[in-house]
Amino acid sequence: MTDPRDTVLTHALQAEGTFDPGRAPAGIKRIPSGVDGLATEHLVVNIGPQHPSTHGVLRLVAELDGEEVMNVEVAVGYLHRGIEKLGEHRRYHQLGTLMDRGDYVSGIHGELAAALAAEQLLEVEVPPRGQWLRSLMSEVNRIASHLVWFGTFGLDCGAMGQFLYAMREREALLDVLESVTGQRMMFNYVRPGGVLDDITPDAEQKLRTFLRTIDSYLDEHHALLGGNEIFQKRVRGVGVIDRETGLAFGLTGANLRGSGVPYDVRRDKPYAAYTELDFDVPLGATGDAWDRYLVRMEEMRQAARMCRQCIEGLPEGDVMAKVPRVLRPPAGETYACVESPRGELGVHLVADGSDTPYRFHYRAPSLFAMQVLEEILPGHLLADAIMLIGSVDIVLGEIDR
């Protein structure tokens, strides 16, 4: 039995490759209207993979009742490029190159996780200056990454101006990173045993200039976007992820801290120089989109505070430990994690004694943030769904790998 009204879902399922003509489409639920016998039905809308608000190539199949989202299914794989499999054919210091292209908005954190895992296998001790530079560059990159989120989150809510301001600040940070690492995005800076190079006087001066102004700029940005009544009405009380849901879905980072769970890898499983740095872990109260916004804004201030401490307290000495040119860790397995701007980014390495890993897996925090969308989107309006995709800050590069 075919019904012409089934065509919408049929197309969606055919695109998915799971269409079975012998079976009636399961997604459509016809609701007989009690008023005058008119039948209404849910509409299935495909969002993405080309959509300006899906932050890459995320695809959502949303079932709508009028404007309201009833059910949502996330389809991934449009950026799958085998980072984990290719990692099994790369030497240990080449893993950073792949990790850069995983979470491409915050490359330093990916490199750092891979380097930490390799160091745990090799039992290498990183010199103090290397540790501090790792923390410094992590925090510089964290501000740059949160600024991208800040700009695009406003775009998702219909605001434009804050994007241009966020990009202006980000360029100043990219100048610092470029001066130190030689690249604007794919740094390849953190290596097993330390970091590639020392901070340049030029970068130090640029960073000092930036740190003098960032706090007042952040206040301005917050007043521009967060002080906007329309923005507040759209994000306050919307998309609540409660504590239990957040923990059950394995959320980490600002998404979990927005729900009030005080978990921060930098504080709870310290790496690099974070034991010696003084910082606060901001927490949200209710777990709505507004709390996640506030937590990220405060994280930028805390990151700037840590950058100041790093510049002032940078110890003298080497930036790189003496490690062999080709790393051959003994057989074994390990897990190392860092606090990336999106949450706990972990690398699981299994070594077999050769110069390439036997298995290379990484835990991408965005993957968990994306899965929680299926839980929180139903019940919201379609326009809020677009805003909520922005509020959990996902990067498709590390979801699909």
Add this chain to the structure above:
Amino acid sequence: MALDRITGEHSVAFIRSEQLFDWARRNSLWYLAFGIACCAIEGLMSASGPRFDFDRMGVFFRASPRQADVMIVAGTVNKKMAETVRLLYDQMPEPKWVVAMGACASTGGPFREYPNVVLGVDKVVPVDVYIPGCPPRPESVQYGFIQLQEKIKRQTEERRAARHDRR
């Protein structure tokens, strides 16, 4: 063609209509806001940001392929994505151009050993300009667009020469 240089109150310019259209086309290249991977941050976001200001070249983003002139393929295209890239290309109105941005879109880049990755987007859609880099700097992207403008200008002259030869 020096239409942009003609000033003065009572000046009259004679121009072939196709030259006029191509002049307009190459100075308002609207690209499709279609970021695939890392290159999207540099090529679409930083380049249109305040420092590089793509807008001053008449290059601006459109969210719908129906309104776009250029597709910047910014990122790795895998086999699942290739169908979408082709669909978007087919949805764009003529005349249209494609810019392959970065190593991945040009050749497969650092991921070319993986069987799922398309070895260059030119296997799927015809490419006009390749921009090297991983990712290319925003300046490179702008240079790529200047090359595309040159190409459009050349196409006008070549079309005209071909017609002349036929006579």
